[in-house]
Amino acid sequence: MASFYFSKSQPLRWGIIGCGSVTEVKSGPAYRLTEGFEITAVMCRHLEKAADYAERHKVPLFTSDASEVIDNPDIDAVYIATPPDTHKFYGLKVAEAGKPCCIEKPMAPSYADSLEIFNAFQEKDLPFFIAYYRRSLPRFLKVKEWLDEGAIGELRHVHWVKTRTASLLDKSEKYNWRTDAKIAPAGYFDDLASHGLDLFTFLLGDIKEATGVSSNQQGLYSALDTVAGSWIHKNGITGSGSWNFGSYQPLDKVKIIGAKGEIHFSVLHEEPIQLLSETRKESVFIEHPKHLHQFHVANMKKHLLGEMIHPSTGATGLHTSWVMDKILGNLV
Structure with a gap:
């Protein structure tokens, strides 16, 4: 069990990197509707899209600069919801900032990149989840x-x-x-x-x-x-x-x-x-629930409170990346 916990008396403040279609109904609202969680900031490379998302989903802060989310002392954890090619870039920055993280699936475009991300969180003993939410449905x-x-x-x-x-x-x-x-x-x-x-x-x-x-x-x-x-x-x-x-x-x-x-x-x-x-x-x-990540996010809360081990962690996501690369012939 990871060593990071949050207090039931204080909400866990999430920042979202990327505000594409997956965050509109599937995932984003699940963070806002989970008791003890809140979305404090959202980032998109296009500032106007971040502003629009923030207004519609009642998110206090929005930005086009990921560092303003990842390095923000008022953000406790980060959900990376970008396409796979940027998962490693943002994931390593979140690990460096010492914050728990959930990354959209697949973990990265390759097993090698997935392993690098996994090791970064492992070295700091940080809670790290992959959005394979079907394990919780x-x-x-x-x-x-x-x-x-x-x-x-x-x-x-x-x-x-x-x-x-x-x-x-x-x-x-x-x-x-x-x-x-x-x-x-x-x-x-x-x-x-x-x-x-x-x-x-x-x-x-x-x-x-x-x-x-x-x-x-x-x-x-x-x-x-x-x-x-x-x-x-x-x-x-x-x-x-x-x-x-x-x-x-x-x-x-x-x-x-x-x-x-x-x-x-x-x-x-x-x-x-x-x-x-x-x-x-x-x-x-x-x-299925309206917000498909509902049970996945609820289980992250239980994991962070020390009540259970989440079924979709960095370790399980890494294994899936290995299997995919093996099928594709990218690994000997």
Whole structure:
């Protein structure tokens, strides 16, 4: 358990670096609505956007200079919500400032950068979280409950197929960082597949080996648009996945196979979770909260109060970065 705690009598004052779409509904309001937390400052490179965000979300301070958030003595902790290519730059500055931090996923565009960020926080024994919020969502905790109780017997294999059509955004002149190889080298794999791979290690345990192939089939943008991978968890469970972002229809199907049944669910789509075994057939729909980071942020509060260890820390996020780089062939 990290050594940093905050007092229940004093709010923990958060600063947000980046105020893009993810902070509008998914994440930002969760910090404001969590008792004992408040958003004190927000930064965006475009001052007018920071001002607009601050006005709409009732944030007292706004700036276009990240140091005015990170080094501000009135800011206790920092949430980095920028695209992945700047996570290392800002993360190292937050670690140097000696403040707890949550970084959006993926942790960084590469395992090497992720490791550097992790080590910086580790050296100062600072609480460090990655926004893999699915580890805290009730829908996936129900899947974990079924697995832990042995509902489908000894676990054998997990398989995930994730596809999407080539969006108009990809084909237009409007900029999209998710298709820019300088920011997200593997494109939507970096942005979307990271969620599932992280979730699988949470549900099934760490991965000991992974491999894969990847390419750019469509030629619509500089980043990769198709990836296929396979892996094996430390406990012997095998896994495979296919991610194609130029398919004719969107698809998001996960199947966990056990000796006595299967569990089906979607990582990103709003679908019921299903249990099919020799003795049980269940289909459960557990609605996600309006602000998807709600439980993730609430668990950060509990972690900082010493009440629990958060399920998504720098260590778990680092492992996910390693798995992704292995599948992409970036690590020997």
